Amino acid sequence: MTNARQPEETPAAAAPAPRGAAFLLAQIGAHAAGRFAERVGELGLTPADVGLLRMIGGRPGRSQRALAEDLGVVPSRVVSLIDGLQDKGLVERRRSVEDRRNHELHLTADGRRALGSVSRTAAAHEDDLLAALDRDQRDLLLGLLQRVAAQQELTPGVHPGYRTAAQKPRRSRD
Amino acid sequence: MTNARQPEETPAAAAPAPRGAAFLLAQIGAHAAGRFAERVGELGLTPADVGLLRMIGGRPGRSQRALAEDLGVVPSRVVSLIDGLQDKGLVERRRSVEDRRNHELHLTADGRRALGSVSRTAAAHEDDLLAALDRDQRDLLLGLLQRVAAQQELTPGVHPGYRTAAQKPRRSRD
DNA sequence: TATTGTTATACTCTATAACTATA
DNA sequence: TATAGTTATAGAGTATAACAATA
Numbered sequence: 469m470t471n472a473r474q475p476e477e478t479p480a481a482a483a484p485a486p487r488g489a490a491f492l493l494a495q496i497g498a499h500a501a502g503r504f505a506e507r508v509g510e511l512g513l514t515p516a517d518v519g520l521l522r523m524i525g526g527r528p529g530r531s532q533r534a535l536a537e538d539l540g541v542v543p544s545r546v547v548s549l550i551d552g553l554q555d556k557g558l559v560e561r562r563r564s565v566e567d568r569r570n571h572e573l574h575l576t577a578d579g580r581r582a583l584g585s586v587s588r589t590a591a592a593h594e595d596d597l598l599a600a601l602d603r604d605q606r607d608l609l610l611g612l613l614q615r616v617a618a619q620q621e622l623t624p625g626v627h628p629g630y631r632t633a634a635q636k637p638r639r640s641r642d
Numbered sequence: 643m644t645n646a647r648q649p650e651e652t653p654a655a656a657a658p659a660p661r662g663a664a665f666l667l668a669q670i671g672a673h674a675a676g677r678f679a680e681r682v683g684e685l686g687l688t689p690a691d692v693g694l695l696r697m698i699g700g701r702p703g704r705s706q707r708a709l710a711e712d713l714g715v716v717p718s719r720v721v722s723l724i725d726g727l728q729d730k731g732l733v734e735r736r737r738s739v740e741d742r743r744n745h746e747l748h749l750t751a752d753g754r755r756a757l758g759s760v761s762r763t764a765a766a767h768e769d770d771l772l773a774a775l776d777r778d779q780r781d782l783l784l785g786l787l788q789r790v791a792a793q794q795e796l797t798p799g800v801h802p803g804y805r806t807a808a809q810k811p812r813r814s815r816d
Numbered sequence: 817t818a819t820t821g822t823t824a825t826a827c828t829c830t831a832t833a834a835c836t837a838t839a
Numbered sequence: 840t841a842t843a844g845t846t847a848t849a850g851a852g853t854a855t856a857a858c859a860a861t862a
Contacts (some may be wrong), residue, residue: 495791498668544821589665600793610782616783743842
């Protein structure tokens with residue numbers, strides 16, 4: 469740092485590392501998502517797979533279109549995601565008898581077992597992520613996050629990571 | 643829901659919507675990152691641009707390689723990012739006189755102005771994101787998040803969103 | 817004619833690797 | 840020979856749009 473003669477160079481005045489809660493939320497959130505992806509990757513699953521398994525497990529028999537809508541993704545993407553889960557023997561497509569255009573989605577026995585493994589993995593993940601906090605602090609954090617999520621109208625259980633930038637309303641610029 | 647005869651279908655036993663703090667952190671984090679991207683998009687910037695502007699503004703004169711290392715990305719990616727910022731007139735490359743292989747990176751006057759706009763945008767973003775919390779609660783949340791970030795050894799100011807899955811250590815599987 | 821699911825195509829993004837110039 | 844930066848290429852991932860089956 470020998471050139472202090474340039475008046476335009478004022479490091480202190482420029483934005484240093486951002487330290488706000490919003491940035492920390494984004495940073496920790498990305499970190500948490502990445503670690504979780506690594507862990508479920510050891511089970512042969514992607515985070516998207518996990519979300520789908522959870523939704524199907526929680527409400528069996530739904531159509532692919534319904535899932536696509538809940539996740540905020542395009543139906544064709546659900547096709548390939550379900551393809552992968554079906555190839556692994558975790559999910560089953562059944563033609564609806566009421567409307568033969570629909571595929572009712574169900575978990576197989578292996579699928580339910582996989583979901584159990586995911587739950588244990590998620591618990592371990594949570595414990596590691598919050599290692600810095602004791603039980604009271606974790607409860608406190610959870611409560612604050614729930615308030616924020618509710619006010620921001622985030623759908624419970626749906627990770628925005630499904631949506632990509634291209635799918636969001638495009639800004640008109642220049 | 644007319645088929646309650648299948649013993650394999652036990653929705654209640656399967657994982658419902660995840661409600662842990664880890665999931666909420668990932669969900670809110672992705673939401674926050676997305677909203678921030680929209681906002682700085684109106685300024686003609688991507689979140690990656692913003693991170694680079696901040697790093698250059700905070701420590702002018704650094705080389706592209708140093709930036710790549712801090713961000714955890716490959717040098718060739720820094721090239722295209724800086725290209726974009728230079729085309730917009732926000733960043734300037736200067737050949738180092740000590741080692742003419744290096745490019746010292748500096749903000750232009752417009753770059754500093756842009757960083758100012760970003761700071762205001764970030765403040766508004768933070769305020770909107772935490773609208774559910776009063777001042778005391780925000781401080782509380784910030785403190786908890788800082789503990790978590792420190793224990794998880796997250797580099798202050800560096801968003802993991804720069805790194806992509808392909809760059810992380812690949813798991814050996816099958 | 818409308819809707820569910822599928823397939824085919826194109827686009828975007830990013831890492832890898834070859835290359836140029838300086839050292 | 841090694842290093843900073845650049846360019847060229849290839850690969851992964853995902854949306855868009857055309858398509859087939861059913862309503």
